[in-house]
Amino acid sequence: MSKFHKNEIRIGGYADALRMMEEKGGMVFPPRADAKNVQHTTLQIGNRSITFWPEGSESRLEELRQLGEVLGLEEHDPLSYTPGRLARRFLEEVIRANDFSVDPHPRKYARYWGDKYLKMAQDGSHWHYIYYQPISEPVYAIELDLKSAYFTSLLSFDSLFYHQDKGFRPDGGALERFRQLAPILSQYKDFRLQLLGILAQYEKRFEKFDENLQLVRKTQPDIAWGSAFNATHKAIKNVFDSMQHCHQMLGKYLLRSHTDCLLIRADTPEEVENRVVSYLNRKSFTLACKKQKGKHKFGLSKFWDINTGIIGRHPVGGKITVEEFLERDGISVELFRQPVPEEIVKRWSKWLDNSSD
Numbered sequence: 001m002s003k004f005h006k007n008e009i010r011i012g013g014y015a016d017a018l019r020m021m022e023e024k025g026g027m028v029f030p031p032r033a034d035a036k037n038v039q040h041t042t043l044q045i046g047n048r049s050i051t052f053w054p055e056g057s058e059s060r061l062e063e064l065r066q067l068g069e070v071l072g073l074e075e076h077d078p079l080s081y082t083p084g085r086l087a088r089r090f091l092e093e094v095i096r097a098n099d100f101s102v103d104p105h106p107r108k109y110a111r112y113w114g115d116k117y118l119k120m121a122q123d124g125s126h127w128h129y130i131y132y133q134p135i136s137e138p139v140y141a142i143e144l145d146l147k148s149a150y151f152t153s154l155l156s157f158d159s160l161f162y163h164q165d166k167g168f169r170p171d172g173g174a175l176e177r178f179r180q181l182a183p184i185l186s187q188y189k190d191f192r193l194q195l196l197g198i199l200a201q202y203e204k205r206f207e208k209f210d211e212n213l214q215l216v217r218k219t220q221p222d223i224a225w226g227s228a229f230n231a232t233h234k235a236i237k238n239v240f241d242s243m244q245h246c247h248q249m250l251g252k253y254l255l256r257s258h259t260d261c262l263l264i265r266a267d268t269p270e271e272v273e274n275r276v277v278s279y280l281n282r283k284s285f286t287l288a289c290k291k292q293k294g295k296h297k298f299g300l301s302k303f304w305d306i307n308t309g310i311i312g313r314h315p316v317g318g319k320i321t322v323e324e325f326l327e328r329d330g331i332s333v334e335l336f337r338q339p340v341p342e343e344i345v346k347r348w349s350k351w352l353d354n355s356s357d
Helices: 014-024 058-070 083-095 115-123 149-155 174-180 189-200 227-253 270-282 319-328 333-337 342-347
Strands: 008-011 027-029 041-045 048-053 130-132 139-146 161-163 167-169 203-209 215-221 254-258 261-265 287-292 298-305 308-311 314-316
Touching (some): 014 048, 014 203, 149 174, 189 227, 227 261, 254 298, 314 319
Parallel strands (some): 008 048
Antiparallel strands (some): 130 254, 298 308, 308 314
């Protein structure tokens, strides 16, 4: 029986958790403000956890229940599911990502995280390689992205355990179990990111009341995964370095790079494109044309900053904002809705048949 069966579950939200904390103490782990899915709130009082799910969470809980079933992690009470608990159980029980005893060295180097990777985690800049090239007039471009970039990077390693001085340590097959389940996990992007986020975590963020009953935000050190923490940040940095090298190879043909996406000009020479693809394939990455709402991110493009622009019919940073910029610059939005010239479609046709949502 999972240790998570002991959690108390209630229907409610963040305000309910605060009221209980005011009465009984503890600390609250609030829901993420930027999350797309229905979020829970957890109140922890000593070893006791109370999870509050808002009314109307049934479909979200059913999604989690189904995922748990697929992964072989069934719960006695479906309300006990949260994305974090499910991810931790997967890492502990299925992958066995914290079984440091498999390292044969007496010092069990698989157990230790490194200062180098802690500093990297605290800085956080290695998560996103960002570049933007200002252009005055729209140009035809295509957005290509690295499929499952962080996940692929981690799975390309020799082991899930990496010591910053001793290198890769034996992991008892943990990474191989990860690889075997990759086809299943490929269908659950949010869960993959949850797994990586937990492995990369270096602190807990929570709220509690101080002695004056003022709500304060606090952090607490939290690295539970030993040298799997190092390997995860090494994998994230590997994506950053790969994107940076792609930028160097593309030069003036790169219009924008954000994390794992490359917006490249349609007049990019094929030899430059092939060099980039060959390099990424050697690094175990696969490129695909980005899609949004079933449509390729391909066509006449313009960006005003890293987060505001348009690719074909796809506004980035909000439709209203983009239309305001177009109007300011005297550019008709209808220009972006016209068909892409046939010779450009033909030039990039292989990517339009190999797409990524």
